[in-house]
Amino acid sequence: MVRFENVGMRYGAGPEVLRDVSFTLEPGSFTFLTGLSGAGKTTLLKLIYLGEPPSRGLVNLFGQDLATARRQDFPALRRRIGVVFQDFRLFRHLSAFDNVAMPLKLAGRREQQYAQDVEELLTWVGLGGRLDAKPATLSGGEQQRVAIARAVVARPDLLIADEPTGNVDAEIAARLIRLFGELNRLGTTVLIATHDRALIERTQAREMRLVDGRLVEMRLART
């Protein structure tokens, strides 16, 4: 699903924020990415979701080497990935419903086909009464749930979430993790970057740890 070999990343002429990172995410796996702030978690996620090209090394996504893949194939690769951004990155001029529906629209589906799915998903994350609300009128936690619903609505092959439970209470966090787990059981590969040790401890999942840009630890979390 995802394979990194000796990947390095630097922004411009700055220092390397990722160094010689190598790992593989198997299809259907559930993995946590941990590390202190500034360790390179967000950069690593960016390389996976095609937000930035690596400075060096090999990145293989869905069996395609990105260095040799055709640029016109990138949109289709991106549509196979659901991303929960740390800063949510919602469309501010669109309603919660339209934000969540966007991946389905980009996949070419018509509103009549997806309207019910979108409504039910938003209801499931506790926003059934806020379908028409613009992001500016939603709280941080509500925006995060919209972002999560948007990331999972198209049942992506790979789900990447950057601190997805950072702004929600424990009950909603547990519910969201159950949602991720459900998706994972349906075949989606899940990678979650988090600081939340309790969340990791509660979940039977593998953990990858970044320290100063190096992947220094890979282990199974407590089962």
Place this chain on the structure above:
Amino acid sequence: MNDQGTAQRGNGLRVPRVKRGRGMGTILPRDDGAAPLDIVIAVMAFLAALALGASLIADRAALGWREGLAGRVTVQVLPPDSGPPGPELERQTRAAIEILSATPGIVHVARVSHEDALKLVEPWLGADALVADLPLPNLVDASIRPGARVDLAGLRARLKESAPSAVLDDHTHWIARLKALADVVIWSGYGILLLIAVATAAAVTFATRAGLEAHREIVGLLHQMGAHPGFIARAFERHYFFTALIAAAAGAGAAAILFLVVGGLELAGVEAVPFLPPIALKPAEALWFIAVPMASALIAWATARISVLAALRKIY
């Protein structure tokens, strides 16, 4: 469905029935900052319609001049340099009429009366008594049968023999000069249209770049979510297509009104500039004005598409 604005789902959930997808028709937020572009395109379209109208009028005038003069010859029988025109002028005039009438291909020969000759010089010399005493040449107008080839060299030779003071004018020199003048006006009009098209494309390019910059976050997010470049470009294309269509329709409409007013004044007998062809546009000519907003919209559409796709190619 019920009156409380809620709908019953099959799973028992009650969700509010709200209007969905209101923002999806426009992936980009409505842009209030486009007014300057509207004005620029409207002014461009106004100028383009003026240039187009001028070209159409020049083309029509040139055609009219050619049709009016082509197929005709005029014989001037000149009076003597000094002294009053005597019977010799009349004899040569009659001889010229006879020669013209006997020439194969010439179908109609008519002498221009003295009064009509005075009217011809009136725009240049006026109509006072002094002009009436001028020794004007006798004029004979003749028409050539359409498609017939008249031996003008032979005609000239016969006129020189029987009417030495007669000068044959087949108008080719005058027609050529008129055609050259009309061509200059027509091609100048096309040149102006081309310049306006380039300027419109440049204006839309700048506006598109500004729009991309203003919506950089949205464009970047759509790109990140796997939107095809064509999908993103269509949002911009649609916006600038309709902006240009509406603004250019206003500009071309204003130009059409101007032509209508000037044409109306002409019909009312007000001739702003003598000798110019009629400025009033015929309905078939006015239809060409529809091409201005359509061309503007197409230019805006193509320019926006090219600009957006070029910008997206620079994003990873």
